[in-house]
Amino acid sequence: MGLTADFPELTATARRLRQHIIRMVGAAGSGHPGGSLSAVEIMTALYFKVMRLDPARPDWPERDRFVLSKGHAAPVLYAALAERGFFPVEKITTLRQLGSPLQGHPDRKALPGVEVSTGSLGHGLAVANGMALAGRLDGRDYHVYVLLGDGELEEGMVWEGAMAAAHYRLDNLTAIVDHNHLQIDGRVEDVMSPEPVADKFRAFGWETRTIDGHDFGQILAALEWARQVKGKPAVIIAETIKGKGVSFMENEAGWHGKAPKPEEVEKALAELA
Amino acid sequence: MTKIATREAYGRALVELGRQNSQVVVLDADLSKSTMTAYFAKEFPARFFNMGIAEQSLMGTAAGLALSGKIPFASTFAVFAAGRAYDQVRNGIAYPKVNVKIAATHAGLTVGEDGASHQAIEDIALMRAVPNMTVIVPADGEETRQAVFAAAAHQGPVYLRLGRPAIPVIYNADYQFQIGRAHTLRQGKDAAIIACGVMVHEALKAAEELTTAGLEVMVVNISTIKPLDREAVLAAAATGAVVTAEEHTVIGGLGSAVAEVLATEKPVPLAMVGIRDTFGESGKPDELMAKYGLTAADIVAAVKRLKGKKD
Numbered sequence: 330m331g332l333t334a335d336f337p338e339l340t341a342t343a344r345r346l347r348q349h350i351i352r353m354v355g356a357a358g359s360g361h362p363g364g365s366l367s368a369v370e371i372m373t374a375l376y377f378k379v380m381r382l383d384p385a386r387p388d389w390p391e392r393d394r395f396v397l398s399k400g401h402a403a404p405v406l407y408a409a410l411a412e413r414g415f416f417p418v419e420k421i422t423t424l425r426q427l428g429s430p431l432q433g434h435p436d437r438k439a440l441p442g443v444e445v446s447t448g449s450l451g452h453g454l455a456v457a458n459g460m461a462l463a464g465r466l467d468g469r470d471y472h473v474y475v476l477l478g479d480g481e482l483e484e485g486m487v488w489e490g491a492m493a494a495a496h497y498r499l500d501n502l503t504a505i506v507d508h509n510h511l512q513i514d515g516r517v518e519d520v521m522s523p524e525p526v527a528d529k530f531r532a533f534g535w536e537t538r539t540i541d542g543h544d545f546g547q548i549l550a551a552l553e554w555a556r557q558v559k560g561k562p563a564v565i566i567a568e569t570i571k572g573k574g575v576s577f578m579e580n581e582a583g584w585h586g587k588a589p590k591p592e593e594v595e596k597a598l599a600e601l602a
Numbered sequence: 603m604t605k606i607a608t609r610e611a612y613g614r615a616l617v618e619l620g621r622q623n624s625q626v627v628v629l630d631a632d633l634s635k636s637t638m639t640a641y642f643a644k645e646f647p648a649r650f651f652n653m654g655i656a657e658q659s660l661m662g663t664a665a666g667l668a669l670s671g672k673i674p675f676a677s678t679f680a681v682f683a684a685g686r687a688y689d690q691v692r693n694g695i696a697y698p699k700v701n702v703k704i705a706a707t708h709a710g711l712t713v714g715e716d717g718a719s720h721q722a723i724e725d726i727a728l729m730r731a732v733p734n735m736t737v738i739v740p741a742d743g744e745e746t747r748q749a750v751f752a753a754a755a756h757q758g759p760v761y762l763r764l765g766r767p768a769i770p771v772i773y774n775a776d777y778q779f780q781i782g783r784a785h786t787l788r789q790g791k792d793a794a795i796i797a798c799g800v801m802v803h804e805a806l807k808a809a810e811e812l813t814t815a816g817l818e819v820m821v822v823n824i825s826t827i828k829p830l831d832r833e834a835v836l837a838a839a840a841t842g843a844v845v846t847a848e849e850h851t852v853i854g855g856l857g858s859a860v861a862e863v864l865a866t867e868k869p870v871p872l873a874m875v876g877i878r879d880t881f882g883e884s885g886k887p888d889e890l891m892a893k894y895g896l897t898a899a900d901i902v903a904a905v906k907r908l909k910g911k912k913d
Contacts, residue, residue: 390671437698445669446698449689455659456694459666462651466627466672486690489659497651
C-alpha cells in the first residue's frame with residue numbers, strides 16, 4: 330500500500346471500517362471477518378468516493394446501487410453503511426442478535442441502505458443486471474456495482490448472469506471480484522479453481538482489469554475506467570488478501586467464518602489503532 | 603364447449619395489462635412461444651427480456667427489475683420455475699418480499715407427451731411452503747385473465763400456476779376474482795368438492811353426475827391456494843364430507859392445505875383426489891388424467907366412498 334499517503338482520508342476511513350468489523354464480529358461471537366477485511370478498500374472507495382448516495386434517502390431513485398453478492402461479508406457492508414451515516418455506529422455491536430437489523434447476512438427489509446438480501450451465493454450479478462436494465466428503461470444514469478467473491482465464481486448462476494450482462498450490453502454495471510484466493514475449505518485454486526478468472530469474463534464478453542485491491546490509487550482508477558467502458562459490462566478483478574490488516578488473520582482460511590475471542594479482538598484492534 | 607388454455611389467456615392478458623401499465627415488464631427463458639409471453643414480446647419488445655435457458659438468471663434479473671420499481675412477470679415451465687430456480691425464488695424473491703410475479707405454465711400431468719421430467723406435480727407444495735408467497739391456480743381462461751391483473755395490483759411475490767392444454771370455460775366477464783377468496787360454483791348439502799385448476803371442471807361434472815345418486819354436492823373453486831380462504835373451507839365442511847381435487851401430488855398441495863384447516867378447526871371425513879406420490883410419464887393429457895385418477899369419475903367415486911354409497 331505504497332500510495333496510502335496520497336489518500337489520507339480514505340486510508341483513515343478504511344482503518345475505521347476494519348475496527349468496526351473486528352468489533353462487531355467479536356461482539357457477535359460469530360460471522361465472517363476474513364472476506365470482510367479483504368474488501369475494505371474496495372468498499373471504502375465505493376461508499377466514500379465513488380457512489381452517488383444520500384444516507385437520508387436510501388431509496389432515492391437516482392442513487393447508485395451496490396449489491397453485495399458475497400453476502401457473508403455483511404460486516405464490511407454494515408461498517409461502510411454505519412460510517413457513511415445510514416445508521417448509528419453504536420448499533421454495529423448488535424450484529425447477529427435477535428431483533429437486530431444487522432442480520433447474519435444482509436436483509437434489505439431490515440436495514441435501509443441494503444439494496445438486496447444476499448447470502449445464498451451466486452445471486453447478486455443477475456439481480457444487478459435487473460437493476461441495470463431498469464435504469465436503462467427509465468433513462469436514469471445511475472450505476473450498479475456488484476461485489477463477488479472468488480469462491481462464489483464456482484456458482485453456475487454467476488455465469489448465467491455474466492452471459493446476460495454482456496448480451497444486454499450493460500455498461501451501467503460494474504462487477505468487482507474480491508480475489509482473496511481463499512474459501513472455507515482452503516485455497517480457491519485447490520477446492521475448485523475458477524482460474525483464469527479474467528479470461529473467463531473476457532470470453533463472456535466483458536472488459537476486464539486486474540488491480541491491487543488494497544491500493545486506493547488503482548481502485549479509483551479502475552472504477553473510473555469501468556464507467557468509461559461503453560457497450561459492454563466491465564469487471565475489476567481485485568487481488569486482495571483475506572483477513573487484510575490483522576496479522577494473524579491474513580491469508581488464513583480458518584478466519585473465513587470464525588469470530589475473534591475477546592483477547593484476539595484486543596490484539597487486532599491494537600494493530601488497527 | 604368453448605375451450606382456452608390458461609397459458610393462452612395469460613399471454614393475452616399480459617398484452618392488455620402492458621397497455622395499461624408501463625411498469626410491467628416480462629421475462630422468459632427461451633419458452634416464450636409456449637408460455638405465450640411472445641404476444642407481449644411482439645407488442646412491447648423494449649419491455650421484454652429473453653434470458654435464454656437460464657432460469658436462475660431469469661428469477662434474479664426479475665428481482666432486480668422489481669427492486670427498481672418494475673412489475674416483472676417471469677415465465678417458464680412450472681417444473682423449472684418452482685424446481686430448478688427454487689433457491690432464487692426462495693432467497694431472491696420471497697424472503698426479501700420482492701414484487702415479482704412468477705407465471706409458471708405447463709404445470710401438472712396435462713403437459714402430456716413430454717413426460718415426467720417436464721410435469722410439475724409438486725410445485726404447489728414447494729411454493730406454498732415458502733413464506734410471503736401467494737399461490738394462485740386459475741380454473742379457466744377468464745379467471746386467469748383476472749388473476750394476472752390481480753397479481754399485478756398485489757404488492758409482493760405471486761406464483762401463478764397455468765396449464766398447457768385448452769380447458770373448458772367456466773367463467774364469463776361478470777365473474778370477479780379476488781386473491782384469497784374462494785368461489786362457490788354450486789350449492790349442495792350432502793358433500794363438498796373443493797378443487798383448483800383443471801379439476802374444477804371435473805368437479806362440476808362429478809357433482810352433476812352425483813345427482814343421479816341422489817346427492818346434492820357443493821362445488822368450491824379455491825383458486826388461491828395461499829392465502830387459503832378458511833371460511834370457504836369451513837363452509838364446505840358444514841356439509842359433513844369434503845373431497846379435494848387437484849392436478850398435483852396429494853402431498854402438500856390443495857388437499858393438504860384443506861386438511862390443515864379441517865384437522866385443526868372442523869374435522870370431517872376427507873378424501874383427496876390427486877397424484878399418489880408418483881411421477882408422471884408420457885401420454886396424451888386425457889390418458890394421463892385417467893391413469894393417475896384425476897377425472898370426474900374419480901371424484902364421483904371419492905364422494906360416494908365418503909357417503910357410504912356403492913359405486
